[in-house]
Amino acid sequence: MTAMENAEIARIMRHSVQHARDNTFELVDSVLEVPASNYTDPARFKLEVDRIFKRLPLMLAPSCEIPNPGDFKTMEVAGIPILLTRGQDGVVRSFVNSCTHRGTNVAVDPTGNAKRFTCPYHGWTFGQKGELIAVAAAQDFGQVDKSCLSLKALPVAERAGLIFGSVDPKMKLDIDDFLSGYDALLEAFNFKDWYFFSSRVLRGPNWKIAYDGYLDFYHLPVLHKDTLNATGLLGNRAHYHAWGPHQRLVAPDRAARELGDKPEDQWADDLVLNGVWTIFPSISIASFNGGGRGVMISQLMPGDNVGESFTRQMYLMEKKPSAEQEAAAHEQFAFLEVVVRDEDYATGLRQQRALDHGTLENVLFGRNEGGAQSFHKWTDRIIEADDEALLGLFPPQKQRAAE
Ligand code: FES
Numbered sequence: 418m419t420a421m422e423n424a425e426i427a428r429i430m431r432h433s434v435q436h437a438r439d440n441t442f443e444l445v446d447s448v449l450e451v452p453a454s455n456y457t458d459p460a461r462f463k464l465e466v467d468r469i470f471k472r473l474p475l476m477l478a479p480s481c482e483i484p485n486p487g488d489f490k491t492m493e494v495a496g497i498p499i500l501l502t503r504g505q506d507g508v509v510r511s512f513v514n515s516c517t518h519r520g521t522n523v524a525v526d527p528t529g530n531a532k533r534f535t536c537p538y539h540g541w542t543f544g545q546k547g548e549l550i551a552v553a554a555a556q557d558f559g560q561v562d563k564s565c566l567s568l569k570a571l572p573v574a575e576r577a578g579l580i581f582g583s584v585d586p587k588m589k590l591d592i593d594d595f596l597s598g599y600d601a602l603l604e605a606f607n608f609k610d611w612y613f614f615s616s617r618v619l620r621g622p623n624w625k626i627a628y629d630g631y632l633d634f635y636h637l638p639v640l641h642k643d644t645l646n647a648t649g650l651l652g653n654r655a656h657y658h659a660w661g662p663h664q665r666l667v668a669p670d671r672a673a674r675e676l677g678d679k680p681e682d683q684w685a686d687d688l689v690l691n692g693v694w695t696i697f698p699s700i701s702i703a704s705f706n707g708g709g710r711g712v713m714i715s716q717l718m719p720g721d722n723v724g725e726s727f728t729r730q731m732y733l734m735e736k737k738p739s740a741e742q743e744a745a746a747h748e749q750f751a752f753l754e755v756v757v758r759d760e761d762y763a764t765g766l767r768q769q770r771a772l773d774h775g776t777l778e779n780v781l782f783g784r785n786e787g788g789a790q791s792f793h794k795w796t797d798r799i800i801e802a803d804d805e806a807l808l809g810l811f812p813p814q815k816q817r818a819a820e
């Protein structure tokens with residue numbers, strides 16, 4: 418299936434091409450003021466961590482990072498250690514990475530392949546489904562009911578070649594409801610068959626300062642004039658399309674340049690899927706081409722305090738690059754480190770220090786910055802919602818499909 422066979426993708430691409438032809442541009446209604454303290458107040462930061470990162474489903478990893486039975490991955494979300502496993506049955510499961518004996522991490526390596534996990538402290542052994550297989554020196558330990566001592570399971574689901582999960586074992590929000598139908602568009606990438614090329618972690622400012630930059634094309638020709646825009650071809654306009662809190666950004670001038678002169682049946686997937694795809698609260702997916710077709714998935718996580726975040730940059734490629742292509746792929750990914758670290762985050766860290774002074778009351782998002790406007794409104798809405806009200810923000814998808 419081609420990307421244009423998805424009716425919603427076709428609609429938003431035609432929309433941007435038409436606007437570019439007519440020399441028009443869609444704006445939102447008004448300029449939005451956001452309190453500067455939203456980026457600097459530790460109490461606000463704690464609310465965001467508790468009500469967003471510890472409560473919602475998050476995109477944890479692309480499926481292709483743990484593609485084979487037995488593959489596993491460890492990570493932390495808001496300080497909570499997680500173990501993702503892919504069982505011999507091919508199913509991804511998620512657990513708190515904490516041994517039910519005395520709590521240390523049962524898996525320590527960042528990724529690997531294992532049929533079972535032997536805790537490095539006293540040697541209890543767990544299976545891929547989290548079950549406690551063996552207590553070390555069981556004859557000495559004393560009577561315990563192994564069936565009650567599995568690793569704590571967490572909600573998880575694989576959609577569109579991406580693994581979504583929550584660190585709240587009692588989460589009531591359905592992962593499909595949270596996705597609001599957006600995963601059907603992400604399917605057009607076919608990420609489940611892609612190749613996990615490389616990753617790294619960058620330190621940045623407050624997670625929202627960092628994330629604002631992924632929701633904004635306004636800055637591209639200015640901040641990135643010597644790098645991303647060395648060709649002079651980047652415009653500063655984006656159209657925003659939303660599915661719940663998730664957004665796709667399309668650059669209308671680029672769509673017109675790359676697609677406008679061709680009949681629709683020649684609109685190739687890599688051009689149609691260009692631009693930025695965001696997944697609330699803090700994922701961005703953007704297309705590149707170095708050594709073959711690729712995307713960089715940026716996964717932002719709050720740090721230990723309000724003024725710090727960590728971004729995992731992951732480079733995925735449609736196909737594993739050949740030996741000749743590999744250098745170009747590395748070059749592309751290295752270039753993106755420089756752009757984000759030395760331009761986006763260096764600027765964001767200066768913005769953080771300036772806002773920390775408290776002399777600026779509000780920051781502004783223009784009528785051309787509808788994506789960040791929507792993001793900040795959703796962030797407010799979610800942290801204001803108690804667990805019951807949260808469910809009301811995401812209409813049931815099954816019901817929607819039946820209508
Ligand atoms: S903490 Fe894991 S075996 Fe003791």
Ligand SMILES: [Fe+2]
Pocket residue numbers: 630636637640641761
């Ligand atoms: Fe940028």
